[in-house]
Amino acid sequence: MKSYLRVLADIKEKYDIDVVLGEDLAAKELRYSEVKATVARDYVESFLHQELLVYSAETLRKSKLERIVICEKLASCGSKANGMAEMKKLIVPGRKNTIYLNIGNERDNLHRGTVHHEIFHAIDYSDDYWGYVDYEWEKLNPKGFEYGHDGYDHFEHYESDAPGFLSGYGTTAVHEDKAEYFKHLMINYSGVEKRASTDALVKMKVERLKALLRKFSPQFNEDFWEKRRPLSGPVYWL
Numbered sequence: 001m002k003s004y005l006r007v008l009a010d011i012k013e014k015y016d017i018d019v020v021l022g023e024d025l026a027a028k029e030l031r032y033s034e035v036k037a038t039v040a041r042d043y044v045e046s047f048l049h050q051e052l053l054v055y056s057a058e059t060l061r062k063s064k065l066e067r068i069v070i071c072e073k074l075a076s077c078g079s080k081a082n083g084m085a086e087m088k089k090l091i092v093p094g095r096k097n098t099i100y101l102n103i104g105n106e107r108d109n110l111h112r113g114t115v116h117h118e119i120f121h122a123i124d125y126s127d128d129y130w131g132y133v134d135y136e137w138e139k140l141n142p143k144g145f146e147y148g149h150d151g152y153d154h155f156e157h158y159e160s161d162a163p164g165f166l167s168g169y170g171t172t173a174v175h176e177d178k179a180e181y182f183k184h185l186m187i188n189y190s191g192v193e194k195r196a197s198t199d200a201l202v203k204m205k206v207e208r209l210k211a212l213l214r215k216f217s218p219q220f221n222e223d224f225w226e227k228r229r230p231l232s233g234p235v236y237w238l
């Protein structure tokens with residue numbers, strides 16, 4: 001296994017991303033505690049590096065992600081969070097495009113999923129001029145559906161069998177819906193395929209997401225997805 005400093009240098013060299021343990025917070029709604037260096041070292045060496053290596057240099061450089069903050073007790077607006085993305089460089093001059101990853105005790109599919117969910121936000125924000133806005137995706141939903149107004153408990157991260165949605169959280173906002181699709185495809189490709197075989201809206205959203213990703217980076221071809229299938233496992237929730 002590569003040493004911590006070597007891994008950080010490799011990530012910087014390949015993706016131009018800094019992995020750090022703390023920074024000044026611009027967003028007032030965000031809180032976290034700094035992790036001990038030894039804990040961070042273990043997380044980066046034994047887990048984070050492997051998850052990042054799935055991505056080509058081209059993909060992550062195009063995502064414009066500049067920094068990963070690994071932390072503990074991450075909370076947004078007072079609610080516990082496993083991850084957060086802050087892609088606000090265009091809005092807040094001088095801010096680095098950052099994702100925050102909460103280090104859990106386990107290195108399981110929950111935390112693996114969070115890494116990919118947050119990275120997707122960076123991709124989504126950078127894939128066109130409109131950032132997170134995606135009217136075409138919204139049009140896929142049933143007539144009358146509105147994100148954030150559907151009666152779900154939005155902070156309950158349960159899996160959803162509502163037509164077209166893989167999780168309750170995916171109903172909160174269009175960019176969360178897409179990030180949840182990406183996460184599920186990365187962690188439980190077979191499970192999503194199974195849902196898509198009986199749910200036409202899931203099938204359409206998967207096809208739309210794959211097309212967007214393919215346009216973003218040639219890495220996301222069918223070969224890429226074929227390789228995810230044998231790695232499929234449960235998507236955990238807190």
Ligand SMILES: [Zn+2]
Nearest residue numbers: 117121176179
């Ligand atoms: Zn999200």
